[in-house]
Amino acid sequence: MEEFMGLLLGSLNLFYPLLIASIIILIYAWIKKSWIGILVSAILIYPVAWLFSGYPPFPWAKFIPLLLVILAVIFYLKKNPLRS
16 A cells, blocks of 8 residues: 555655645535545545555545545535435
């Protein structure tokens, strides 16, 4: 896993593009109330959160993608309520 993250964030220099794309998609998805967009944003932010969670001041950063997935589930359940 470390080799893959090192390739994404180190060799390919995708730290800022992933971070910026994730934020833009999150804002757009929030406005449109799209659970798919929030899920895509969570997938894009995962490598950045993984990197930040290794630093001592930010051990909570690894939970940001999890919060976005929970938010996507909430938006999905609002759009498609469960039928009994």
